[in-house]
Amino acid sequence: MSAASLAGRIALVTGAAGGIGAATADALVARGATVVLSDINIDALETTMARFRGGPHRALKLDVTAEADWETATEEVRATFGKLDILVNNAGWGDRRLIFETSFDQWKKLLAINLDSVFLGTRHMMPLLEASGDAAIVNVSSIRGLVVGVGFGPYSAAKAGVHIFSKATAVECAATGRKVRVNSVHPGFVATPIMLDMVGEAGIAERCRDVPQGRFALPEEIATAICFLASSDASFVNGTELIVDGGFTAI
Numbered sequence: 001m002s003a004a005s006l007a008g009r010i011a012l013v014t015g016a017a018g019g020i021g022a023a024t025a026d027a028l029v030a031r032g033a034t035v036v037l038s039d040i041n042i043d044a045l046e047t048t049m050a051r052f053r054g055g056p057h058r059a060l061k062l063d064v065t066a067e068a069d070w071e072t073a074t075e076e077v078r079a080t081f082g083k084l085d086i087l088v089n090n091a092g093w094g095d096r097r098l099i100f101e102t103s104f105d106q107w108k109k110l111l112a113i114n115l116d117s118v119f120l121g122t123r124h125m126m127p128l129l130e131a132s133g134d135a136a137i138v139n140v141s142s143i144r145g146l147v148v149g150v151g152f153g154p155y156s157a158a159k160a161g162v163h164i165f166s167k168a169t170a171v172e173c174a175a176t177g178r179k180v181r182v183n184s185v186h187p188g189f190v191a192t193p194i195m196l197d198m199v200g201e202a203g204i205a206e207r208c209r210d211v212p213q214g215r216f217a218l219p220e221e222i223a224t225a226i227c228f229l230a231s232s233d234a235s236f237v238n239g240t241e242l243i244v245d246g247g248f249t250a251i
């Protein structure tokens with residue numbers, strides 16, 4: 001069975017300069033969608049955008065923690081496309097430290113990038129998603145939003161917030177007649193910069209032993225799950241979580 005086409009669909013991906021976000025942009029474009037790639041790191045974003053030159057796709061500087069940036073992004077998407085069919089709240093950041101060694105500023109930074117971002121994106125893009133008439137939000141949480149690990153407390157708290165916020169948004173959209181499905185994706189270990197920052201190369205080798213499939217995920221494997229939830233293949237999938245972790249949370 002081939003994956004559903006996303007032809008004619010307009011998608012916005014946050015944190016799209018690299019890692020899972022860039023892989024998601026690639027996967028959406030491969031399925032026919034027009035993608036607005038956004039990131040705080042405009043230099044890296046320009047490099048990623050090089051492969052989409054000449055197409056209808058757009059690059060946008062968007063700091064997901066800045067409400068003014070979301071307002072600008074909303075205006076740009078409205079002016080260019082008039083609607084939004086798919087919002088992928090992917091941008092995230094983590095660092096590894098014990099709760100007792102976390103300053104309030106570090107806590108607020110983690111919550112802002114991982115959780116405030118999802119609220120702001122949902123809040124500001126909702127009118128454009130409603131204009132779609134058949135929209136989907138996919139929020140990128142983590143296995144750390146479901147199970148904890150030593151040193152991941154604040155990150156887990158933020159990602160657990162994304163998990164339950166996704167369900168709440170799905171239910172509120174349905175209750176208010178908004179045709180917007182909302183789901184969360186929970187990647188296991190993926191060898192991207194955020195993971196290298198948190199555990200280092202040695203930590204990656206160590207963690208492979210805890211994964212039943214014995215390896216890390218490729219960013220493309222997370223992107224495929226995101227595309228599924230964004231597509232008509234998932235037309236009755238709403239308010240749920242999709243774990244993509246090679247079996248890590250099954251044991």
Ligand SMILES: NC(=O)c1ccc[n+]([C@@H]2O[C@H](COP(=O)([O-])OP(=O)(O)OC[C@H]3O[C@@H](n4cnc5c(N)ncnc54)[C@H](O)[C@@H]3O)[C@@H](O)[C@H]2O)c1
Nearest residue numbers: 015017019020040063064091092142187189190192194195
């Ligand atoms: N890599 C993993 O093992 C893993 C596991 C579970 C969940 N995740 C989640 O997947 C998502 C993508 O992470 P990744 O692995 O691709 O990491 P990554 O570090 O490769 O990419 C994160 C992107 O987010 C961008 N970003 C950071 N702060 C931002 C901000 N304030 N505004 C806009 N963009 C910002 C970065 O510039 C970067 O391009 C994150 O939400 C992360 O928490 C990753």
